[in-house]
Amino acid sequence: MTSATPVPKARPLSPHLQIYKPQITSVLSIFHRGTGIMLAAGMVVLVAWLAALAGGFDCYTAFVGYAQTWVGTAFLVALSFSFFYHLCAGVRHLLWDAGYFLELKQVYTTGRIVVLASVVMTALLWLKIYGVAL
Numbered sequence: 001m002t003s004a005t006p007v008p009k010a011r012p013l014s015p016h017l018q019i020y021k022p023q024i025t026s027v028l029s030i031f032h033r034g035t036g037i038m039l040a041a042g043m044v045v046l047v048a049w050l051a052a053l054a055g056g057f058d059c060y061t062a063f064v065g066y067a068q069t070w071v072g073t074a075f076l077v078a079l080s081f082s083f084f085y086h087l088c089a090g091v092r093h094l095l096w097d098a099g100y101f102l103e104l105k106q107v108y109t110t111g112r113i114v115v116l117a118s119v120v121m122t123a124l125l126w127l128k129i130y131g132v133a134l
């Protein structure tokens with residue numbers, strides 16, 4: 001009698017990114033999670049801002065100086081876009097929970113609306129911040 005080691009059966013691969021191409025639904029879902037992470041980072045900056053405010057004029061002036069650099073401004077623009085995107089996507093999810101816009105064509109349309117609304121709201125906010133008359 002020989003003791004042969006059992007040969008494992010060939011099993012199908014689990015779905016992964018090399019098999020499936022990204023679809024708008026999956027990309028927007030991942031993006032929603034990413035903007036949530038960005039908002040968490042924004043809370044750290046908010047606390048730093050409040051600490052600088054409590055630290056006095058010099059401390060606050062230094063914070064504003066950093067915030068007005070191109071890196072600080074880019075972060076704040078990304079943070080504001082994250083806020084608007086997360087807000088719009090959250091409203092979209094609430095509408096889904098209420099039973100609206102659940103057909104595939106409507107899901108794609110509302111996804112595009114969420115992205116467009118987020119971009120428009122971010123642009124309007126920053127135009128207002130820089131004093132551009134609308």
